[in-house]
Amino acid sequence: ETGVTQTPRHLVMGMTNKKSLKCEQHLGHNAMYWYKQSAKKPLELMFVYNFKEQTENNSVPSRFSPECPNSSHLFLHLHTLQPEDSALYLCASSQVTATPSLYGYTFGSGTRLTVV
C-alpha cells in the first residue's frame, strides 16, 4: 500500500453508537492531521499530531477522541455523535521540515460518515 489509507470508506452510525475511523500513512511522514469536510464549508482542521504527540486541538467536541499510537497510524474514536457531525472526515500526513512553507499534505480518500 502506498500513500494515506483510510478505513472505512463509508460509515453509518446511530447517535448512541461508538465507532472508530482509522488512518495509516506509508510515506514516512512525521505529522498527521484530521480534517472535517462539510458541504459549503472550508475544510476544518480538527487535530494535529507531530511525532505522535498532539500539538493542536481546534476546539473539537469531546465526542471526538483522537489517538496516535505511532507516527504511521491515527485513529478518530467517535461516540454519542449528532446528525450535524455527518461529513467527510479526511486524514492527512506531511513531513515537517526546517522549511515548512514548502511541504504539502497528502490526504487519504476520507470516510463518509452519516449519523442517524
Add this chain to the structure above:
Amino acid sequence: TQLLEQSPQFLSIQEGENLTVYCNSSSVFSSLQWYRQEPGEGPVLLVTVVTGGEVKKLKRLTFQFGDARKDSSLHITAAQPGDTGLYLCAGRAIQGAQKLVFGQGTRLTINP
C-alpha cells in the same frame, strides 16, 4: 482568524474554454497551495507558490501568487472534462507555519 475566499464558488463551462479561479485574503501568507479534489477522493496537491509575484505552470494550468502574498489565481487554458473537480486553495500563515488554512473551494465542471 485568517480566511481565504475563493471565487467563483461554482463554475460550469464548455470544453475548450479558458477560466480563472481566484483565492483572496486580507492576511499575508508565507506560502499558498492549490489542491484538486475529485468526487470520493481526498484533495491532491497541485502546486506550492512561495514568493510574491511567483508564476508556476503545470501543463495547461497557470498559478500566480500575488505580489503582497495575500491572493492567488489559477488559470486553466483550453479546459478539458478531466479538469472537473473541486479546486481548493490553502495558505500557510507566517506564524504557526505548519497549519494550512483552506478556502471553501471552487467546484468546476467542464462539459464535453
